[in-house]
Amino acid sequence: MKKVPHYDPTNDLVFKFVFGREERKNVTLRFINDMTGREGSNAFVDLDFRNSELVPDKEDDKLGRLDVFGILDDRTRVDVEMQVFNHRNMEKRSLFYWAHMYLHFDALKSGQGYRQIKPAIAINILRFPFLPTEAPFSQYGIYNIKNQHKLTDDLELDFLEIPKYRNKPVKEMNRVERWLAYFANRLDDDGKEELAMSNPEIAEAMEASDRFMMDDKAYFEYLQRESAIWDYNNDMAGSREEGREEGREEGREEGERLKTESFVRNLLAAKMSYEEIARLAETTIENVERIAKASGQ
DSSP states (O other): OOOOOOOOTTSHHHHHHHHSOGGGHHHHHHHHHHHHTOOGGGSOOOEEEOOOEEOOSSTTSOOEEOSEEEEETTSOEEEEEEEOSOOSOHHHHHHHHHHHHHHSSSSSOTTOOGGGOOOEEEEEEESSOOSSSSOSEEEEEEEOTTTOOEEEEEEEEEEEEGGGOOOOOGGGOOHHHHHHHHHHTOOOHHHHHHHHHHOHHHHHHHHHHHHHHHSHHHHHHHHHHHHHHHHHHHHHHHHHHHHHHHOOHHHHHHHHHHHHHHHHHHHHHTTOOHHHHHHHHTSOHHHHHHHHHHTTO
16 A cells, blocks of 8 residues: 655645545545634635735736635635745744735725724644744734733734744644644654544545655655745855855845745746746746746746
């Protein structure tokens, strides 16, 4: 019998297959409830997946695409993002996506008052360390700086940092830590079995991700994406080191240009669309086309 290869559940192809499908809406709902601390009568009970394309207000506005976007049963908007690349702008990126959710997608129709606007929740799963804390999970809102009074529930930014996972017995894990264990994928076979038994939705997520990896075509695409991620991270490290050594603005700009071109070439090799490459590389489609032509891809 074919054995499931070891894989990283934070790969965005695997993530969207598991959490972005209507047939596994219960898995996504359970994840959202666990991340936001909702349970019982306070739990979300339904999720309507929506088109994740962010349409710009003006021609020159920045485009974006949410990984998993939907509207919950109380009309709260929710975006679950898997971030595998550290562009060093995570706080602004998350706020940008949150703002679009809060203001668009029929958030406020003509004639309605501001009270009709529903909250928006941005859940960010990070493949890299981000916040200056040892805790792997952090929640942010709008608070009074002096007395910590919470102004509103309309803004919630959640960050789950996978590299901060520390192994512990499954029976000692809380709701969030069990999902962290799933994404970290470091448990032995006995631990995975215990994790699956502790949460039926995690068990379903594990089964779905295993099934994705057993498909030859999907596995090939997974390997291509992992190769692109590895190359990008290495290019980033090299560019930063070069910038530190040169200490000149022109050197940093050239390093960024070379980094972007290398990243784009890797994504071209993975047969991604020009639009998707431009979004991930934070460049223009015209620049992607130029690099593709110059490299013969």
